[in-house]
Amino acid sequence: MDFPPEIPLYERIYLVIRHVPAGQVATYGQIAGLVDGCTARMVGYALAALGPNTDVPWQRVINSQGKISPRSGGIGSALQRQILEAEGIAFDARGKVDLRKFGWPGFEVE
DNA sequence: CCTATGACTGGTC
DNA sequence: TGACCAGCCATAG
Numbered sequence: 366m367d368f369p370p371e372i373p374l375y376e377r378i379y380l381v382i383r384h385v386p387a388g389q390v391a392t393y394g395q396i397a398g399l400v401d402g403c404t405a406r407m408v409g410y411a412l413a414a415l416g417p418n419t420d421v422p423w424q425r426v427i428n429s430q431g432k433i434s435p436r437s438g439g440i441g442s443a444l445q446r447q448i449l450e451a452e453g454i455a456f457d458a459r460g461k462v463d464l465r466k467f468g469w470p471g472f473e474v475e
Numbered sequence: 476c477c478t479a480t481g482a483c484t485g486g487t488c
Numbered sequence: 489t490g491a492c493c494a495g496c497c498a499t500a501g
Contacts, residue, residue, distance in 0.1 A: 374498065393483050404496055409482040414499075426482075434482040442482090 366399050374403060375411040382412075385425045388453040390462055391469035392429050399471065409434065424448040425469075431461040 366381065377400050385391050393405040400407075412423045413436070424445040428434050433442045446456065454467050 397483090403498095405483040406481075406496055407483090407498065410480085410498070412482050414481090423482080428482080429484060436482050445482095 366401060374400070374407060375414060378403060378408050378411040379415075379419075379421045382421050382423065382426055385422060385469050387422070387425075388467070389469045390425050390427050390431075390449065390454060390464070390467050391471075392427060392431075392464070393434075394429055395469060395471060396426060405429075413437075425452075427462060431464045431468075433460070 366377070372380075378396060381396050381399050382391070393408040396408045397403045397405045408426065412421075412426060415421060415423055433445050435442055446460070449462070450456065454462055456462060
C-alpha cells in the first residue's frame with residue numbers, strides 16, 4: 366500500500382478497512398499486513414479510537430480466530446454481529462465466521 | 476519528553 | 489479447547 370506520508374497511521378488503517386467490501390471480513394493481522402509498518406495491535410487500537418459516528422466499516426474487522434473481538438465495555442460486539450449478518454456473513458454455532466468463505470482475499474494491487 | 480493504555484497474535488501448558 | 493504470557497507501537501494527557 367502506498368499512502369501519503371502526511372496522513373497518520375490510524376488514517377491509513379481506516380482507509381484500508383474502507384476498502385473491505387460488504388459481505389466479507391478481514392482480520393486484524395490482514396489489515397496490518399496491508400499497511401506498511403503496522404501491526405495487528407495498531408489496527409485494534411486504531412479501531413478503539415474510532416468515534417460513535419464514523420464511516421469506517423469497523424464491523425468487518427475481526428480477530429484471527431474469525432470471532433468478534435470483545436471490546437472493553439460490553440455491548441457493541443452484539444451489534445457488530447448483527448451488522449455482519451445483515452451483510453450476509455454467516456456465524457457458526459460458536460459464533461465464529463468462516464474465514465475460508467467470507468475472508469477478505471486482500472488487495473489485488475499492492 | 477515520559478507514562479499509561481489498548482477491538483491482537485502466536486506459542487505453551 | 490481453553491487459559492496464560494510476553495512482545496508489539498502509536499496516541500493522548
